[in-house]
Amino acid sequence: MQTTRTVPVASQMGMDQYAISDSRRLAGRALILLTSLGLAAIVLVQTLHAFAVIDLGFENWRPTLYASVVWATALGAGQVMIRGEAGHRALFLLPALLFTIAMVIFPTFFGIYIAFTDWNLSAFEGQKFNGLENFYTLIHDAYFWNALLNMVYYVLGVLVQYVIAFGLALLLNADIRARKFFRVAFLLPFMLSPVAVSWMIGKSLMEFRFGPLATLMRHLGWDNPAFFTTPWIARLSIMLLDAWVWLPFMMILLLAGLQALPKEIQEAAKVDGATPWQSFWQITFPLMLSVSVTAIVLRIIFQLKLADIVINTTSGGPGGATDTVSSFIFREYRDRSNVGYGTMVAEVYLIIIIVFVSLLLKFVGRWMRRENEA
């Protein structure tokens, strides 16, 4: 289905027939070449200036940025001049592609370089290369492994959220009144910024002295409702907060999946005398498998970035019990200005994420939708 759609419209229509004159092609090539040379020259001058080889140069790298934009524009224009219709087609993709490459390539390479330096912003010396030193520190850093272990708990928490979200989606899909009200109400937590939620729930509802949730817990017989002082309770509290924000996301995906299910099958099962329990496990659940797996995988990918709530509610405490890798690195940057080590942790974490998600997709990918096209 996909392939029939991606057949180039223009070539089917015979639009490529228009010949492009040699002079136009030449002008296009010249344009790209000239701007490339110009960009290279500016980069060279600025690099030499930065290393104090020559005096000539700009105050900062901003002009280089402008030159890159000019170069990208010229590249696009050149494509059209050289290749005509095909160039126009490339023009659809080029802005996003060049933008993403420009924004990602530099940080990736520069990040790898920083990771191998001893660089503390508050120290006097500035950066210096120290090879694998940061990596060895990381291997022996109990706080990092602790944060990584917490990530395992947080990711497992997604499965619990999935069960609740599925239940809520089933309820919303039932024949109920005021569905619009419930849908909006259930969606709202997802809209709020995690920073505000950290205060609203973590620091005020769950506040030890006056928070209503703490008061409720006292009435229920928990004498000392401190949500953030003992490791496991603190971790569970963070999971609760996180679930409050993110449940709507999975719920909406699952609800959309439920609404797309063919009604006939369920009705046929009902006629055949299947109990609701049977028809759920034997019909609804298997049909929802692909949506479920998609929702869980997407949610796990977002969960791996979990940071805002932890930073603003507990700062990783008590004793790192609620730390995520992201919040750990954030503190490394923010409080200790330890750029080199923090970046090494970030790069290692990125590799762990890539391996983990690749394995995840390998195992469950065949149940996902669009897996073969996206």
Add this chain to the structure above:
Amino acid sequence: MTKASTPRTQPIDQRSIASLERLGFIGGRLLIYGTLLFWAFICLFPIYWTVTTSFKTAVNVTQGDIVPFIGRFMGDWRGWRSLGLSPDSIFEISTVRDEFLLRFENSLIVSTGGAIVAVIIGSLAAYGLSRFKYKFGPWRNKDISFFFLSQLLLPPVVLAMPFLVLYKELALLDNVIGLILIYTLTVLPIVIWIMRDQFDTIPIELEQAALVDGCSLWGAFFRIVMPIALPGMVAAFILAFVLCWNEYFFAALLTSTNAKTLPVMVASQTGSQGISWWSMAALSTAAIAPLILIGIFLEKYIVKGLTAGAVK
């Protein structure tokens, strides 16, 4: 006797079974609505609590008053006054209000800018990927799509430090343009994902007809395809806007005085222990109010954006 009684008891039995079923049905309904209301309470109570706390005084906070206009809790403007947004202070000069409005404006500029740029270049790329066959070296459409989507995996921490250094060199630190660029990068994969799904559902024959009639490639895109895909673009824009508005990590690291956004201000206020609850609640309420409005009135688009591509 038994023979005679059977015909009489049978209808009663049936009736009682029917009424039992009815009872079960009502019980089920009660259970469903009970659960729904319970969950709605869980979702809405924190919001209600925050909004009401912004009208509290110290005694209301320490006594844990919940319902306004009963007993002690008569409502007080002091939370909003500390923000300079209460009726009696709104026309006076207030540095806090100026600060708040500046942060609000920054958030608005950054989120709108990031979302617009992402929707423009993302829609173009999604359209290209949906309609044409590309070949950049060994890269085909599938690889390019995957390249864009894989950006979703990148945790902000990996980009944060290099961007700090890069922006310092580019004089983009503490600058809204710098934030717009990085927000565009973070929401671009989602926008491409949503728009690709949108364009895939538009029949290609429409553009073919336009091309036969002498329309250019861009003419066909702007005049034929875009009007049809507009709801999808709006959905992508709103979702991107909300994600940018709530972003905290990059804003906290890359801005200091000029370009600080609302979440950073909220976080810096909540971090300090001395600040009073009513002021914090007022600030939180003001910060989440636009999002609640979006959630109530544009829920359709949020749902459309979230479910695009994942479910068909």
